[in-house]
Amino acid sequence: xxxxxxxxxxxxxxxxxxxxxxxxxxxxxxxxxxxxxxxxxxxxxxxxxxxxxxxxxxxxxxxxxxxxxxxxxxxxxxxxxxxxxxxxxxxxxxxxxxxxxxxxxxxxxxxxxxxxxxxxxxxxxxxxxxxxxxxxxxxxxxxxxxxxxxxxxxxxxxxxxxxxxxxxx
Numbered sequence: 001x002x003x004x005x006x007x008x009x010x011x012x013x014x015x016x017x018x019x020x021x022x023x024x025x026x027x028x029x030x031x032x033x034x035x036x037x038x039x040x041x042x043x044x045x046x047x048x049x050x051x052x053x054x055x056x057x058x059x060x061x062x063x064x065x066x067x068x069x070x071x072x073x074x075x076x077x078x079x080x081x082x083x084x085x086x087x088x089x090x091x092x093x094x095x096x097x098x099x100x101x102x103x104x105x106x107x108x109x110x111x112x113x114x115x116x117x118x119x120x121x122x123x124x125x126x127x128x129x130x131x132x133x134x135x136x137x138x139x140x141x142x143x144x145x146x147x148x149x150x151x152x153x154x155x156x157x158x159x160x161x162x163x164x165x166x167x168x169x
Contacts, residue, residue, distance in 0.1 A: 015044055029119065030076065046071070062134045106161060122153045
């Protein structure tokens, strides 16, 4: 938040600037559109309430990403999230499959099954396209730790999708 910006103006600007990318990240993290929307809304509510605590040590997007990740973690820890089968939605009912849809679905499922630390690194690096230094700041880890998580995630995905469509070196 810029020093001269009032909290209401900041919120409006931040939502316009970051809402879509946070929504995509939360959806990838949670695998549910409605939960992702709730997570983004909660992220902005928390950020608005804590706007005075933003010190500017990192980019505003990194700060908001950190809040969003924590919100997603809280949602995933909740009892409702663990008990409800979110894989069956009106959107997932059988339709004529598009070419490559099975591979994309397999990849999305494999990513969702990654351990939490690997999942966070993958989402921030590939979906949010954040630089590794910003990911390290958002996750509060070192840059080598981010590289290690990404490497382990790639190896895990290769194992899960062995013989699949991913041909990464």
